Amino acid sequence: MPRTPPPFRLAPAVCALAAVAVLAAGCQKPANPKQGLAVPVEHVAGWTGATANLAPNTPPGEWRSEGRDDANTRYSPLTQINAANVAQLKIAWTFSDGAQYGHEGAPLVADNTMYVVTPYPNIAYALDLTKPGAPIKWSFAPNPSPMAIGKACCDAVLRGWALADGKLIYNLLDAHTVAVDVKTGKEVWRTKMDNVENGATMTMAATVYGDKVYVGNSGGEMGVHGWLAALDVKTGKELWRAYNTGPDDQVKIGADYKPFYSWLKGKDLGETTWPKGMAVHGGSASWGWVSFDPELNLIYYGTANPSPRVPAQRPGLNLFSAAVWARDADTGMAKWAFQFTPHDQWDYDGVNENVLIDIPWQGKTRKAMVQFNRNGFAYTIDRQTGEVLVAQPFGNLNWATGIDMKTGQPIVNPAMQPKPNVKLANACPTDIGVKDWQPSAFSPRTGLLYTAMFNVCMDVTDHPQSYIAGTPYDGMEMTRHPGPGGNWGAFIAWDPVRGKKVWEIPEKFLVMSGALTTASDLVFYGTVDGWFRAVDARTGKVLWSQKLGSGIVSQPMTYTGPDGQQYVAVYTGVGGAAMVESKQAGFPARGNTLYVFALGQAAQQPRPGMQVTDAPGAKPGQ
Amino acid sequence: MRLTLTLAATTLLLAACGQRVVPTSSGMTPTERAIEALPGGDLAGGVQSSIGASIRNPLEGQPEAIAAGKQLFVQMNCAGCHGYDLGGSMGPNLTDKYWRYGGSPGAIYRSIADGHPQGMPAWRRALPPDQIWKVVAYIQSFGGATPPADYQGALQGDYAAKATGKGAGTGAQSGAKGASAPAAQSPNP
Numbered sequence: 001m002p003r004t005p006p007p008f009r010l011a012p013a014v015c016a017l018a019a020v021a022v023l024a025a026g027c028q029k030p031a032n033p034k035q036g037l038a039v040p041v042e043h044v045a046g047w048t049g050a051t052a053n054l055a056p057n058t059p060p061g062e063w064r065s066e067g068r069d070d071a072n073t074r075y076s077p078l079t080q081i082n083a084a085n086v087a088q089l090k091i092a093w094t095f096s097d098g099a100q101y102g103h104e105g106a107p108l109v110a111d112n113t114m115y116v117v118t119p120y121p122n123i124a125y126a127l128d129l130t131k132p133g134a135p136i137k138w139s140f141a142p143n144p145s146p147m148a149i150g151k152a153c154c155d156a157v158l159r160g161w162a163l164a165d166g167k168l169i170y171n172l173l174d175a176h177t178v179a180v181d182v183k184t185g186k187e188v189w190r191t192k193m194d195n196v197e198n199g200a201t202m203t204m205a206a207t208v209y210g211d212k213v214y215v216g217n218s219g220g221e222m223g224v225h226g227w228l229a230a231l232d233v234k235t236g237k238e239l240w241r242a243y244n245t246g247p248d249d250q251v252k253i254g255a256d257y258k259p260f261y262s263w264l265k266g267k268d269l270g271e272t273t274w275p276k277g278m279a280v281h282g283g284s285a286s287w288g289w290v291s292f293d294p295e296l297n298l299i300y301y302g303t304a305n306p307s308p309r310v311p312a313q314r315p316g317l318n319l320f321s322a323a324v325w326a327r328d329a330d331t332g333m334a335k336w337a338f339q340f341t342p343h344d345q346w347d348y349d350g351v352n353e354n355v356l357i358d359i360p361w362q363g364k365t366r367k368a369m370v371q372f373n374r375n376g377f378a379y380t381i382d383r384q385t386g387e388v389l390v391a392q393p394f395g396n397l398n399w400a401t402g403i404d405m406k407t408g409q410p411i412v413n414p415a416m417q418p419k420p421n422v423k424l425a426n427a428c429p430t431d432i433g434v435k436d437w438q439p440s441a442f443s444p445r446t447g448l449l450y451t452a453m454f455n456v457c458m459d460v461t462d463h464p465q466s467y468i469a470g471t472p473y474d475g476m477e478m479t480r481h482p483g484p485g486g487n488w489g490a491f492i493a494w495d496p497v498r499g500k501k502v503w504e505i506p507e508k509f510l511v512m513s514g515a516l517t518t519a520s521d522l523v524f525y526g527t528v529d530g531w532f533r534a535v536d537a538r539t540g541k542v543l544w545s546q547k548l549g550s551g552i553v554s555q556p557m558t559y560t561g562p563d564g565q566q567y568v569a570v571y572t573g574v575g576g577a578a579m580v581e582s583k584q585a586g587f588p589a590r591g592n593t594l595y596v597f598a599l600g601q602a603a604q605q606p607r608p609g610m611q612v613t614d615a616p617g618a619k620p621g622q
Numbered sequence: 623m624r625l626t627l628t629l630a631a632t633t634l635l636l637a638a639c640g641q642r643v644v645p646t647s648s649g650m651t652p653t654e655r656a657i658e659a660l661p662g663g664d665l666a667g668g669v670q671s672s673i674g675a676s677i678r679n680p681l682e683g684q685p686e687a688i689a690a691g692k693q694l695f696v697q698m699n700c701a702g703c704h705g706y707d708l709g710g711s712m713g714p715n716l717t718d719k720y721w722r723y724g725g726s727p728g729a730i731y732r733s734i735a736d737g738h739p740q741g742m743p744a745w746r747r748a749l750p751p752d753q754i755w756k757v758v759a760y761i762q763s764f765g766g767a768t769p770p771a772d773y774q775g776a777l778q779g780d781y782a783a784k785a786t787g788k789g790a791g792t793g794a795q796s797g798a799k800g801a802s803a804p805a806a807q808s809p810n811p
Contacts, residue, residue: 150703150741153712221702221712463696463706470743472702472712 046447048497049360050368054444055294061560063109066160066205067439068557070292071356074441075517076558080566081599082520086534086544088600092567093133095594097125102575103592104437105160105205106514106555112562113137113182115163116594119575120149120156120173124180130562134596138185145196148173151470152201153221155575159287159437160205160555162213165233169213171202177215179236189236193217193229198469200224207290208233209299209329216286220304220349223473226285228301228325230332240332244284244303244320245270251320252327257334260386261408264319264337273317281467282314283307284321288351288437292329293367293383299329300369300383302350308465309431310475311345312420318343322350324371326386336386340373342409345417346399346460347431347476348375353439355449356383359497370496372440372451374433375410377403380496392499394492395434395453396483399427418476423461430458430480432577439555440494441515441523446537448502449494450523452511455483456580480580488581491515491525491533493540503540507531509587512578513570514555524568526552528578530588532570532595548572550591561598569596653677654751657728657735664777674773677728681752681759691760694753698745708764713742717766725768725776730758 054069060077068074081089099118108115114127114134122144126137149156152173161170167179167188175194180187193215194200199222207214213236216228226244231237242252247268259265266272271279285304292299306314306321323339341348354369359380361368369383376397380390391403400410418424432454440451458478465475482488489511493502513526521537528551534544551574558568573592581587650658656677665671681687695701695708703713710716719725723733734754737744745754761767768776775781 146739147741150713150738461706463701465699465702466697468699468748470741471699473699474702477701477706 046443046445048447048495050357050442050447050496051444052355052357052442053293053295061109061566063106063557063559064163065108065207066106066162066555067289067291067353070209070294071442072289072291072353072439073355073357073444073517074439074515074555075443075519077519078558078560078566079518079520081518081522081558081568083522083536083543085599086522089534089544089546089568089597090600092596092598094596095125095127095134097123097592097594099123099573099592100590101156101573102578103554103571103573104157104576105571106557107569107571107594108161108163109557109559110163114559114569115161115168115182116571117158117161117168117170118592119158119573120144120152122158122170122172124161124168124170124185126168126182126185140180140185140187142172142176142178142187142190144172144174144176148175148196148201151196151199151222152203152218153472154577155579157203157576158205159203162206162208164208164213165211167233169206169208169233171204171206171215173201173203175200175202175217177202177206177213177231177236179233191231191236191238193238194224198222198224199471199473202287204287205289209290209292209294212239212329214290214299214301216301218285218287218304220283220285220287220307221309221472221474222283222470223281223307223467224283224285225280226283226303226321228286228290242325242327242332242334243270244286244323244325245274245279245282245318247271251334252332253334256328257336258385259336259338260382260388261338263317263407263409264339269317269319273319275314275316278314281307281473282318282321283473284318286351289353289439291354291356291369293356296367296384297329298326298335298383300324300326300354300356302352302354302371304349304351305344305347308467308473308475309347310420310462310464311343311418312462313464313475314343316343322348324350324354324381326383338381338386338388338408340371340377340379341375346375346427346429348373348433350374352435352437354383355440355442357442357496359389361389361497368496370440370442370449372435372449372453372494374429374436375399376429376434377410378494378496378499380499390496390499393434394451394494394501395429395490396455396457397428397434398457399429418460418462420462420464423459425459426457427460428457428483429454430456430580431476431478432456432580436512436577438512438553439514441517443517443521443523443537445519445521446493447495447497448537449496450515450517450525450537451492451494452513452515452525453490453492454510454512455485455487455490455506456480456510457483488584489527491535493523493537505535505540505542509551509584510578510581512553512576516556516558516568518558524556524558524570526554526556526570526572528553528574528581528588529586530572530574532556546597548595549593550574551578551588553578565598567596567598569594571595651751653680653728657732660724660728660732662723670774674724674726674728675770677726677731678770679727679731679755679758679762681755682727682762684759687756687759688763690753691756691758694749694757695760698749698757700757708761708766715766716761717764719766719768719781721768721776725766725781726770726773727758727762727767728770730761730767731755734758
């Protein structure tokens with residue numbers, strides 16, 4: 001298999017389509033920069049023909065959920081900041097929260113208020129965007145148990161939070177979910193979801209669709225019993241819980257469960273594909289993202305690695321680890337499932353974001369979803385049926401030689417299967433994969449996805465484990481090193497229909513930030529060594545770079561301030577799985593600062609948050 | 623498998639005894655009593671404590687104890703948190719002479735036996751004293767622990783400067799070059 005996909009070449013027909021798209025874009029009325037209005041995108045054909053339902057169509061200047069829309073595109077319709085002026089971006093204001101762990105979430109903005117939550121100890125802040133310097137309106141300290149710090153495998157992080165029903169809703173590291181009144185900053189409800197002393201933590205962004213909050217646990221390295229649950233937004237009461245391993249009643253499989261592939265059909269597969277008694281400590285947590293199709297009324301989310309991470313101890317497919325679920329959003333009953341890496345031997349998981357897009361496929365439109373899996377293959381899957389349409393490598397890997405499109409299963413390279421107590425050299429990718437949880441973004445204007453990725457391999461030795469509650473049920477001893485080229489990371493544009501890389505920006509350090517796309521064809525991302533960049537969505541040309549105080553493992557977002565100006569915000573604060581590179585020379589220190597940028601010329605005008613301060617004028621001397 | 627049985631037996635025994643551990647001085651060796659008396663911080667009033675310097679690991683430096691400690695370190699899942707090289711990951715580095723709760727043999731024993739609030743379990747009920755000492759011997763073999771004679775110096779921050787162990791000054795690999803704004807590869811206009 002070619003390690004690096006060949007340069008992307010457009011077929012003549014596609015070139016014609018692209019030309020039409022460019023012309024169409026050129027014929028549109030330019031956006032009024034003073035109003036920061038959106039360019040309508042529904043009639044602009046992207047290069048690939050892929051589109052997305054941007055429901056719930058959040059007001060253009062706001063960012064009310066981590067994925068911005070149900071489809072999780074992270075696409076903003078704002079256009080004030082564009083390729084011509086992005087180089088004039090300047091820091092408007094900053095905010096430091098003092099928390100020392102990895103900062104992985106995106107700020108949310110609604111009603112001229114910005115909401116952020118720190119990693120452990122999970123303190124929430126509401127910042128008033130109408131006042132100079134965005135002062136703190138309120139803060140809320142939930143005081144989670146410090147025990148959780150040492151039970152979280154990969155730093156005491158939090159990947160995001162949710163705004164719904166007048167509440168800010170998020171998970172605490174000690175396995176509780178909390179809701180805070182957005183006006184008062186007072187706790188409305190708090191629900192205990194799991195037992196932290198057994199190694200269960202909660203790090204995912206609580207996600208709200210309709211009247212339900214969806215949350216799941218972390219702890220695939222601790223032998224937890226993975227689950228996802230739905231809570232009542234108003235009361236925090238648990239409505240249903242679907243485990244990811246165990247018999248059909250626990251995993252909520254019933255008559256509606258119709259997976260596409262026959263190997264995923266059968267009774268109690270969540271239990272029978274494990275050695276007896278092991279499914280209940282089989283890991284397979286849900287700590288990634290939940291996306292939602294309001295027309296199909298289905299939610300989509302992934303599951304983590306099987307526990308222990310020593311495959312010799314758990315012969316079998318280990319369903320439903322390293323998989324994706326489609327479930328009824330109201331009842332939680334499974335509609336279909338697909339396992340990316342059967343009997344996961346390398347800790348590849350399946351938790352990465354599922355971006356819901358509609359693609360032209362053999363003359364018809366397919367409702368699809370894209371997942372850049374940790375295993376190094378980017379999957380385009382029919383989200384109605386679970387059929388894999390496209391599965392191509394998007395980075396360096398050697399554990400498999402391809403995907404068998406009849407079954408959707410990988411063709412495993414026997415030489416790269418780890419054996420107990422034997423060192424296996426240069427397996428690619430390593431446990432953090434070719435890409436981890438950091439979410440990609442989609443632009444309906446180009447029809448491409450954009451994602452941060454890794455280029456890392458490992459020498460691995462498996463040590464068989466005993467299950468001891470509250471300790472790691474893990475067993476992988478690893479040293480990690482960059483793959484071919486020597487760069488630890490990269491940022492790429494991906495064609496989800498043809499399964500091809502369109503362009504790639506290699507980076508010396510890991511790239512572990514979310515991506516942000518805008519209707520002005522900009523893409524933003526940050527690097528683990530602290531560079532925040534804006535690039536041209538079509539060419540990958542770097543248009544602007546700013547070095548920030550710490551590494552970036554968060555998610556950039558953009559909003560319109562009460563002054564009508566477009567801002568771009570990103571948290572710094574290296575941590576999380578990026579710490580695998582911490583011995584690399586030049587690796588940044590921890591940090592905890594939110595940076596908010598605006599255009600330089602806008603900075604010349606006195607307006608809230610920029611040049612106006614609440615400092616009094618100097619008094620005359622005496 | 624033997625390990626699993628031992629654990630199961632321990633768990634049963636503990637269940638039979640109830641969840642509450644009642645401290646008792648009966649049956650304790652002088653060393654164990656000394657560990658119980660070891661202060662968790664500096665003594666109020668600037669008084670120097672000598673007790674840390676008096677606690678030695680009876681198994682220190684014994685190759686078979688170190689080998690057994692290594693086995694326990696992996697089997698009890700210590701390595702999952704502190705690393706197979708003891709360099710730290712979920713839990714702290716045990717080789718680098720920085721010890722939040724003390725790096726003398728007695729303090730390390732106490733940390734293993736009693737646990738700590740940020741997720742370190744207490745092993746007092748699961749491991750007998752000689753097994754804990756074996757784990758301490760294994761940790762000591764990496765050179766980061768404080769020799770008992772340097773107990774007071776370690777409290778005052780004077781130990782790390784003169785110590786030269788395996789954990790000293792990890793030289794990170796170089797190779798980072800200056801370019802800060804890389805160009806895209808294979809741009810598609």
